[in-house]
Amino acid sequence: MGLQTDLREKLISDYAKLSPQMQKAARYILDHPNDVALRSMRALARAANVPPSTVTRLMTAIGVETWQDFRDHYQSRLLDQPASYARRARETQKTDNDVDRDQHLLESICRTEIDNISDAYAPDLVSRMIATCEAIENARQVFIVGRGAAYPAAFQFAYAYRLFCDNGVLVDGHSGTFGDELRGIGRRDIMIAVGAKPYIRDTVRAVEFARSQHCPVIAVTDSDVSPIAMDAHCKLVVRDTSQSFFQSFTAALSVMQALVALLVARGGPKALQRIAAAEEQLAVFDTYLED
Amino acid sequence: MGLQTDLREKLISDYAKLSPQMQKAARYILDHPNDVALRSMRALARAANVPPSTVTRLMTAIGVETWQDFRDHYQSRLLDQPASYARRARETQKTDNDVDRDQHLLESICRTEIDNISDAYAPDLVSRMIATCEAIENARQVFIVGRGAAYPAAFQFAYAYRLFCDNGVLVDGHSGTFGDELRGIGRRDIMIAVGAKPYIRDTVRAVEFARSQHCPVIAVTDSDVSPIAMDAHCKLVVRDTSQSFFQSFTAALSVMQALVALLVARGGPKALQRIAAAEEQLAVFDTYLED
DNA sequence: AAACGTACGAAACATATGTTTCGCATCTCT
DNA sequence: AGAGATGCGAAACATATGTTTCGTACGTTT
Numbered sequence: 001m002g003l004q005t006d007l008r009e010k011l012i013s014d015y016a017k018l019s020p021q022m023q024k025a026a027r028y029i030l031d032h033p034n035d036v037a038l039r040s041m042r043a044l045a046r047a048a049n050v051p052p053s054t055v056t057r058l059m060t061a062i063g064v065e066t067w068q069d070f071r072d073h074y075q076s077r078l079l080d081q082p083a084s085y086a087r088r089a090r091e092t093q094k095t096d097n098d099v100d101r102d103q104h105l106l107e108s109i110c111r112t113e114i115d116n117i118s119d120a121y122a123p124d125l126v127s128r129m130i131a132t133c134e135a136i137e138n139a140r141q142v143f144i145v146g147r148g149a150a151y152p153a154a155f156q157f158a159y160a161y162r163l164f165c166d167n168g169v170l171v172d173g174h175s176g177t178f179g180d181e182l183r184g185i186g187r188r189d190i191m192i193a194v195g196a197k198p199y200i201r202d203t204v205r206a207v208e209f210a211r212s213q214h215c216p217v218i219a220v221t222d223s224d225v226s227p228i229a230m231d232a233h234c235k236l237v238v239r240d241t242s243q244s245f246f247q248s249f250t251a252a253l254s255v256m257q258a259l260v261a262l263l264v265a266r267g268g269p270k271a272l273q274r275i276a277a278a279e280e281q282l283a284v285f286d287t288y289l290e291d
Numbered sequence: 292m293g294l295q296t297d298l299r300e301k302l303i304s305d306y307a308k309l310s311p312q313m314q315k316a317a318r319y320i321l322d323h324p325n326d327v328a329l330r331s332m333r334a335l336a337r338a339a340n341v342p343p344s345t346v347t348r349l350m351t352a353i354g355v356e357t358w359q360d361f362r363d364h365y366q367s368r369l370l371d372q373p374a375s376y377a378r379r380a381r382e383t384q385k386t387d388n389d390v391d392r393d394q395h396l397l398e399s400i401c402r403t404e405i406d407n408i409s410d411a412y413a414p415d416l417v418s419r420m421i422a423t424c425e426a427i428e429n430a431r432q433v434f435i436v437g438r439g440a441a442y443p444a445a446f447q448f449a450y451a452y453r454l455f456c457d458n459g460v461l462v463d464g465h466s467g468t469f470g471d472e473l474r475g476i477g478r479r480d481i482m483i484a485v486g487a488k489p490y491i492r493d494t495v496r497a498v499e500f501a502r503s504q505h506c507p508v509i510a511v512t513d514s515d516v517s518p519i520a521m522d523a524h525c526k527l528v529v530r531d532t533s534q535s536f537f538q539s540f541t542a543a544l545s546v547m548q549a550l551v552a553l554l555v556a557r558g559g560p561k562a563l564q565r566i567a568a569a570e571e572q573l574a575v576f577d578t579y580l581e582d
Numbered sequence: 583a584a585a586c587g588t589a590c591g592a593a594a595c596a597t598a599t600g601t602t603t604c605g606c607a608t609c610t611c612t
Numbered sequence: 613a614g615a616g617a618t619g620c621g622a623a624a625c626a627t628a629t630g631t632t633t634c635g636t637a638c639g640t641t642t
Contacts, residue, residue: 019619038366042599051621056601067600075329102421105556109549110412114405121401130393149450152443152544159440160537198579224321225306227580244552245566246451250545253443258400261535265396275536287491310589333629342591347631358630
């Protein structure tokens with residue numbers, strides 16, 4: 001992927017052919033790649049002790065149109081790969097055939113989804129997921145809340161969780177009101193609340209109620225300051241960037257599934273036994289199609 | 292560097308005391324910390340959809356003299372991060388305790404999820420998605436079927452789809468039986484069926500019924516030869532590889548969301564108008580928390 | 583109603599930025 | 613030695629940036 005293999009390599013290979021002043025600039029860039037990402041062109045030129053024009057000349061010499069392109073390259077390198085996706089996506093959207101538009105949209109959706117997922121498994125989030133598991137394992141009951149577009153993620157977790165634990169409650173408001181389902185919630189329980197902007201009132205109310213009953217909350221949400229994340233025991237902040245009017249809950253779903261996988265892994269053979277039992281039960285009900 | 296404990300914490304703790312517009316800015320910063328390090332203040336303000344003045348006001352509100360100081364803080368934070376990555380990697384390879392196992396599991400889940408998603412947007416699938424959209428656009432009614440673990444994906448699509456089209460029916464068996472909901476299905480309709488192995492009998496039955504009524508089927512499933520994909524008008528085969536006992540429906544969900552995005556993009560301004568109307572209606576019901 | 587205070591965006595401001603131009607050295611080749 | 617090419621920095625240019633100012637709109641209090 002990518003027409004530009006690596007600008008760094010290009011700089012090194014062309015180094016000999018450059019004029020002395022350009023070499024000075026190139027050398028500084030090679031020695032201080034982060035300066036390219038973080039500082040301005042003029043500031044870099046000053047640091048390298050060359051006039052600004054030398055830097056622009058260097059750009060054209062190595063076949064880079066503009067300083068922006070150069071800087072972008074180094075910025076995404078700094079981010080350890082991710083962000084360049086978005087910009088490329090924007091570039092691709094310029095073409096104007098109808099089918100092409102659809103294809104490009106899907107391509108850009110794909111990249112966004114991958115970015116969202118990557119971010120959801122950043123080191124910070126990983127340790128929070130582990131902490132979340134500990135909290136769940138020690139809880140008496142596990143209440144799972146998610147309305148509207150967040151419902152799928154909540155459902156997914158609840159569905160899988162109940163295959164190996166019987167203390168999970170999906171608070172979906174289907175049977176009776178929200179309040180009924182939360183009766184008895186307390187400090188020994190835990191609530192997993194899923195929701196992103198726009199926040200659905202029910203979800204926020206459920207969280208507030210849990211908090212008022214001293215029940216710790218795990219927030220799977222889109223921001224550290226989302227109303228769902230307020231005073232949360234653990235915040236799992238996942239991106240919901242999307243190309244459409246609708247937020248993407250892909251990353252949230254993925255995290256919920258990952259939590260299940262983690263819980264099972266930590267649960268060891270006992271968890272697996274329970275799953276086997278659950279599947280047997282489903283087979284009795286003739287739920288699945290046998291091969 | 293040094294005396295500032297962490298501006299991020301400061302931002303979170305002061306969040307409630309900020310004015311609405313400043314909250315908007317603060318929130319964007321919390322959600323996109325790298326933007327602070329890499330982009331200009333005005334660019335960030337644009338991205339956060341606030342005037343530049345709001346950002347400067349935010350600076351003074353949280354006790355930061357100038358934007359430069361703020362940016363510097365985030366830049367050094369960004370530069371420190373890669374080191375922690377490396378350190379963590381080294382630590383992981385040394386010891387073999389429980390936490391490490393969890394981290395490795397999550398890392399491998401992340402990779403698998405990304406693979407699944409990438410495959411779901413392969414050129415072949417992309418053109419099938421476009422074909423799917425055409426079929427949906429020409430359908431009288433759109434029936435969406437998904438049971439068990441596939442329910443989230445079906446629900447997600449139905450939920451979003453109904454925001455701009457009123458001919459979507461989520462066949463979830465909640466209200467009455469499966470059969471009831473499918474009454475009247477015919478050749479001018481379309482059914483979107485989601486399901487992976489193990490195939491849930493209800494879903495397969497629904498597909499078979501649709502076919503018997505000459506209703507074309509869009510199959511979102513795990514194999515070209517899945518019982519759901521039999522004689523399907525269009526097969527969207529997505530991978531559901533996962534590290535746990537449980538299939539991953541992340542890619543399926545992503546594809547369903549992508550279909551919605553595509554439909555809206557193709558629908559043009561009319562679709563957007565309908566969405567606006569739907570959101571207004573939701574606002575009337577006081578569904579969302581206003582800012 | 584009136585007075586006050588806060589919140590806010592548009593515009594103004596000075597400065598910094600990326601790029602281009604221009605003229606002057608220095609080198610190269612006949 | 614002179615013509616041509618090349619390398620170079622100062623300055624010019626248009627634009628973007630960070631910050632301040634100012635008028636208005638809105639809500640609260642008197």
